[in-house]
Amino acid sequence: MNKNVPYKIYLSENEIPRQWYNVRAEMKNDMSPMLNPATGKPVSVSDLSPVFCTELAKQELNNKDKYIDIPDEVVNFYKMYRPSPLIRAYCLEKELGTPARIYYKYEGGNTSGSHKLNSAIAQAYYAKEQGLKGLTTETGAGQWGTALAMACGYFGLDLKVFMVKCSAEQKPFRKAVMETYGAKVVPSPSMETKVGRKINEMFPGSSGSLGTAISEAVEVAVETEGTRYALGSVLNQVLLHQTIVGLESYKAFEKIDEYPDIIIGCAGGGSNLGGLVAPFVSDKINGRHNPHIIAVEPASCPSLTRGRFAYDFCDTGHVTPLAKMYTLGNGYMPSASHAGGLRYHGMSPILSQLYHDGYIDEARSVVQTDVFAAAERFARVEGILPAPESSHAIKVAIDEAMRCKETGEEKVILFGLTGTGYFDMTAYMAFNSGTMSDYIPTDEDLEKGFATMPKTEE
Amino acid sequence: MNKNVPYKIYLSENEIPRQWYNVRAEMKNDMSPMLNPATGKPVSVSDLSPVFCTELAKQELNNKDKYIDIPDEVVNFYKMYRPSPLIRAYCLEKELGTPARIYYKYEGGNTSGSHKLNSAIAQAYYAKEQGLKGLTTETGAGQWGTALAMACGYFGLDLKVFMVKCSAEQKPFRKAVMETYGAKVVPSPSMETKVGRKINEMFPGSSGSLGTAISEAVEVAVETEGTRYALGSVLNQVLLHQTIVGLESYKAFEKIDEYPDIIIGCAGGGSNLGGLVAPFVSDKINGRHNPHIIAVEPASCPSLTRGRFAYDFCDTGHVTPLAKMYTLGNGYMPSASHAGGLRYHGMSPILSQLYHDGYIDEARSVVQTDVFAAAERFARVEGILPAPESSHAIKVAIDEAMRCKETGEEKVILFGLTGTGYFDMTAYMAFNSGTMSDYIPTDEDLEKGFATMPKTEE
Numbered sequence A, B: 001m002n003k004n005v006p007y008k009i010y011l012s013e014n015e016i017p018r019q020w021y022n023v024r025a026e027m028k029n030d031m032s033p034m035l036n037p038a039t040g041k042p043v044s045v046s047d048l049s050p051v052f053c054t055e056l057a058k059q060e061l062n063n064k065d066k067y068i069d070i071p072d073e074v075v076n077f078y079k080m081y082r083p084s085p086l087i088r089a090y091c092l093e094k095e096l097g098t099p100a101r102i103y104y105k106y107e108g109g110n111t112s113g114s115h116k117l118n119s120a121i122a123q124a125y126y127a128k129e130q131g132l133k134g135l136t137t138e139t140g141a142g143q144w145g146t147a148l149a150m151a152c153g154y155f156g157l158d159l160k161v162f163m164v165k166c167s168a169e170q171k172p173f174r175k176a177v178m179e180t181y182g183a184k185v186v187p188s189p190s191m192e193t194k195v196g197r198k199i200n201e202m203f204p205g206s207s208g209s210l211g212t213a214i215s216e217a218v219e220v221a222v223e224t225e226g227t228r229y230a231l232g233s234v235l236n237q238v239l240l241h242q243t244i245v246g247l248e249s250y251k252a253f254e255k256i257d258e259y260p261d262i263i264i265g266c267a268g269g270g271s272n273l274g275g276l277v278a279p280f281v282s283d284k285i286n287g288r289h290n291p292h293i294i295a296v297e298p299a300s301c302p303s304l305t306r307g308r309f310a311y312d313f314c315d316t317g318h319v320t321p322l323a324k325m326y327t328l329g330n331g332y333m334p335s336a337s338h339a340g341g342l343r344y345h346g347m348s349p350i351l352s353q354l355y356h357d358g359y360i361d362e363a364r365s366v367v368q369t370d371v372f373a374a375a376e377r378f379a380r381v382e383g384i385l386p387a388p389e390s391s392h393a394i395k396v397a398i399d400e401a402m403r404c405k406e407t408g409e410e411k412v413i414l415f416g417l418t419g420t421g422y423f424d425m426t427a428y429m430a431f432n433s434g435t436m437s438d439y440i441p442t443d444e445d446l447e448k449g450f451a452t453m454p455k456t457e458e
Helices: A054-061 A072-081 A090-096 A117-129 A141-153 A165-170 A174-182 A196-201 A210-223 A236-256 A271-285 A350-357 A367-382 A388-407 A424-430 A443-451 B054-061 B072-081 B089-094 B117-129 B143-155 B163-168 B172-180 B194-202 B210-223 B236-256 B270-286 B349-356 B368-382 B388-407 B425-432 B441-450
Strands: A019-021 A068-071 A086-088 A101-106 A134-139 A158-166 A184-189 A227-229 A262-266 A292-298 A308-313 A322-329 A361-365 A412-417 B019-021 B067-070 B085-087 B101-106 B134-139 B157-166 B183-188 B227-229 B262-266 B293-297 B306-311 B322-328 B362-366 B413-415
Touching: A019 A236, A019 A271, A054 A117, A068 B117, A072 A117, A086 A236, A090 A367, A090 A388, A101 A174, A101 A388, A101 B183, A101 B194, A117 A134, A117 A141, A117 A236, A117 B134, A117 B172, A134 A165, A134 A210, A134 B172, A134 B183, A141 A174, A141 B368, A158 A165, A158 A174, A165 A174, A165 A184, A174 A184, A174 B262, A174 B425, A184 A210, A196 A210, A196 B134, A210 B368, A227 A412, A236 A350, A262 A271, A262 A388, A262 B388, A271 A412, A271 B388, A292 A388, A292 A443, A308 B227, A361 A367, A367 A424, A367 B143, B019 B236, B019 B270, B054 B117, B072 B117, B085 B236, B085 B413, B089 B101, B089 B368, B089 B388, B101 B236, B101 B388, B117 B134, B117 B143, B117 B236, B134 B143, B134 B210, B143 B157, B143 B172, B143 B236, B157 B163, B157 B172, B157 B194, B157 B210, B163 B172, B163 B183, B172 B183, B183 B210, B194 B210, B210 B293, B210 B413, B236 B270, B236 B413, B262 B388, B270 B349, B293 B388, B306 B368, B322 B349, B362 B368, B362 B388, B368 B388, B368 B425
Parallel strands: A101 A412, A134 A158, A134 A227, A158 A184, A262 A292, A262 A412, A292 A361, B101 B413, B134 B157, B134 B227, B157 B183, B262 B293, B262 B413, B293 B362
Antiparallel strands: A019 A068, A086 A101, A308 A322, B019 B067, B085 B101, B306 B322
16 A cells, blocks of 8 residues: 555546446346347347437447447546546544545536536437437436536537426426526426326326436437437446446556455446446456445335346336346335435346346445435535435445444445535435434335336246 | 646645745735724734634734745645646637637635635634634625535534525525534524624615624624634635635646736635735736736626725624725625625725735626626536636636637636536526626715715825
8 A cells, every 4th residue: 555645546637548348248147138128029229229329329238348439529528527536535534533544436526516427428429429409318316417418518419307306396406507508407297298197197296206207208309300318327328438437446546556445336226336346346257356345225215125136117107128127116116205316216237237146245225314424424524515325325434434443454445426415405404404204115115116017027 | 838738737735835825025015004993003913813813813914924834734624625626728718719728727626615615724723723612704605604614614613604694595505504514504684793683773674795794793703702703705814825726826837838818816805816816916026927917896896996995894883993995885785686795895905905006907897697698608618617706707708718819819818716606506597587687886876885984084
């Protein structure tokens, strides 16, 4: 270990990776293919092309190329906010009195407030290259919608964002940021789509879900000329783009001659965690290193810890292909009392497979009051107000550092600090006033979700 | 000029300046001394000590030492978010089609969202060193209150923030961030102080002003044991701390072998602009370089362009010393329709003197709808959503770059991007919906303000 590690380890602009890393090319067991629900056959590029840009459809199905070039225009955009710093949490270590060395990769230093911009700019670029007029998407906590609004604003593309209704109500300012970047924001379920109208009829006053918002956005993309759909997580292409986070982290650790013993990330759709750990998973697959990787998910939406590894629709309205993943069932509705993102019923198929095969070593679920307590402890000493999503990772990083304090082990801990909480103050206010509650679904609640899954054999 | 200027020019952690630069030690004409209103005599350290920490009172009156050491604990805190990047605005240049080379020093990359943290952490440090229990302060747009809340949270000090009432109402989430860092936030004018009760009686339903909030915070500081007052701008000590911004910018320009022809900053209380330009003013004083320095202020609160250079109280309640500065009169009340900060009736005495003596070459006032239009143009191409305050500088930087486009001059433009606008979305929403109005005070409005000034000879 280098004894003079600075607070912030920056790579130079020239060290920004020029290729994303495609972990599928190295996986011992590739993920099961996405299936066309009509035919039961694996989807092809031409199946996906009405929904996604053609280049992105190719990336979605690519399990051959270990590295995929990042287009120059995307690299140039990255230069506005990347490389992001790897930060040594000296102040948190002191506060905890731990012998552990804690690092976090900080992705919140851009206006979208999160890592989501890494994939948004790539998706917008391919849309522009294909000569499209615009994109549609959904957003939950609002980070993805903001990121895609920025990316579309940059390339002059139209954007319609279906925003989960309870988020749109809790976060009017998120909506305003998207509008400032030129996006049109529609609370979901809306009356603009067939799917939205149906959900509104079945569940009057529904507070919405990501699964429903996805269905609405896909419907509009498919039915509007020159328009495609973009998704902020779950998909292989998104996880691919997010490997920029892991690749930069890996290089930064090489610079200071460290290697993480434990890697922690929050897991909603899985692309943040997948992107962060991908190069380290490569080390595990190839027997070079064996870091302990922990996925952290909310107790209210526990797809890895309590879900099933099976084929399911990616959306509630059943307009998407089937993917084999850890899922709570496409009809699972997390409690509206749950703050922030991490509300998706499923998990990235790549990450699901890696977890199934033991390359993601462990999944833990945590309740949100514990998460916010960790967030505030972190904020006071590290000077960054974290997003609720990211704070799931902070909670477990603190737990692991305190375990080191007990055992005296000087472990190196890396966690992903995916974003900032500036637009989550309603949740912080609830926590500060003691009115925040924890939601843990009962087995019965989960059964209701599982009942919405298709009856394919596993 | 170095042809390979990266997007972001970072200094290394070791290059963070270890001393602030005290421009007063070099000024041809020192600013006129602050006066005790009771005696009409210059204030002494012992006059100021009931209000400020003793070390800060000394800094306030120091016109001898050209450099003042930055305490190690403050440097260590700086390392969490400094050095801040000097950014080459390649995308804005391309958007404008200008031959100018535009740079901005970006101070918004920390959770307080602005440069204010640079002085907040210093003031909190000296309070802790003196063994104090806590601080009081005021905040307008909320950036300063957030910064001081972070600083006090870090050192375990109590903090009471008097927040200008219209800001507190427009920005509930700013309040929540301060509370998350442990501060107590009170809308001003309040009923907690003699001054607040008096203002509430004279102006029922008052939306508040910085001048009033300052009076309230000073009153509580003086009357509470172990408590002192902290101010986020105007004072010499604050401008001193903010020179870290200019010193880093100066070093970064040396690294890329450039020197700015034009330097632009927004001017509210003046400490941001003063801090940014201080080392460049030193070049002007000593005949080394002669950059053109422009102060930009809102048309609604035009202290430099339409105010008087005269002795005035720093607050509305007349509890502070008299300072000679450009002022609109301590009773001047800017329209509540004006967004963000830059609402203070006066201007830093140092900056006022520099402007009076021609070292600040020019002051311009701009209306807020023009400012927000510039802000959105900037946000779409540079990927940063700027604070309304900072956007005053953006507006003039764009104007200057467009002038270069007409003349073909390849001027080097530097402006200060002091912060982000994440908590100003109400104002952005007003702009986007076309309901934002511009306020330009009439001469009569200004006369009402001037009438509140003390009748001392100038």
